[in-house]
Amino acid sequence: MEINSIIRLQNRDGGWPYRTGGGSWTEPTALALLAQLATTANAPSVEAGLNWLRAGQRQDGGWPPSPTVAQSTWVTAVAMLLPHEVMGRAHYERGLDWLMGQTGQESTFVYKLRNELLGNTTGVAEARNGACMACFMALRPQAMAQVRRGEEIVTCDNCNRILYYAPSDPAPANSGSIQPKVAHT
Numbered sequence: 249m250e251i252n253s254i255i256r257l258q259n260r261d262g263g264w265p266y267r268t269g270g271g272s273w274t275e276p277t278a279l280a281l282l283a284q285l286a287t288t289a290n291a292p293s294v295e296a297g298l299n300w301l302r303a304g305q306r307q308d309g310g311w312p313p314s315p316t317v318a319q320s321t322w323v324t325a326v327a328m329l330l331p332h333e334v335m336g337r338a339h340y341e342r343g344l345d346w347l348m349g350q351t352g353q354e355s356t357f358v359y360k361l362r363n364e365l366l367g368n369t370t371g372v373a374e375a376r377n378g379a380c381m382a383c384f385m386a387l388r389p390q391a392m393a394q395v396r397r398g399e400e401i402v403t404c405d406n407c408n409r410i411l412y413y414a415p416s417d418p419a420p421a422n423s424g425s426i427q428p429k430v431a432h433t
Contacts (some may be wrong), residue, residue: 251287255282258293262300266389273314273386274323277301281330281356294334301327302339313386316377320346321384371410375402383407 257265257280263272264280281297284290305311310320311327324343332340373382377396380387385406387395394402395411402411 251290254283254417254418255290255293258297262298264294264297270389271314271316272300274301274304274311275313275386278323278326278330285334290346298330298334298336301330302336305339305342309342309344311343313349314378317379317384317386318377318378319384321379323386330358370391371409373407373411375404375411375413379410380404380407380411382409387411393398 251305256263257268258379259272261272262277264276265271265273266273266276272280277297277300281294281301284297284393285292301311304331305327306320308320310324312319313321313323321365324346327335328340328347330340335343370407373380375381375392377391378387378389383404383406386403391411394400395413398413403409404411
């Protein structure tokens with residue numbers, strides 16, 4: 249794939265999607281910027297991508313997989329692959345602070361043993377805003393669509409929990425007047 253093919257995939261907001269026509273995500277945006285920086289960069293494309301990334305950085309210094317996920321995750325490490333001279337020192341330092349503050353405790357023997365002893369070994373997790381709510385990893389768009397359809401069992405590619413989707417249905421304003429459905433014989 250030539251660099252111009254990558255540039256053509258850029259969304260109007262400055263980020264890159266996982267697939268043509270999709271919304272912008274942190275990981276493909278950072279990778280597209282790295283590809284441009286390794287070759288002949290298109291200055292307007294790079295600047296638009298950097299602006300999208302900078303705007304997406306959360307208050308805690310990390311990045312979410314996409315703007316719809318309200319949690320900083322591992323994709324912060326991908327964004328941090330960009331040189332600090334390009335990202336900007338302040339954004340880079342905040343991202344680095346976030347990364348250094350992560351303990352990775354969920355992969356330690358003590359953490360796993362504690363959860364086992366406490367009975368916190370659930371094998372299911374909610375899929376919300378394109379991410380697994382147990383490990384906060386971004387889900388493939390296809391996996392999220394499959395979970396929403398609910399026609400088959402779908403597991404998180406990262407933590408292997410079975411995913412379920414709970415639509416956020418706001419309660420009706422006058423819920424007292426709703427009558428349960430009763431079967432008449």
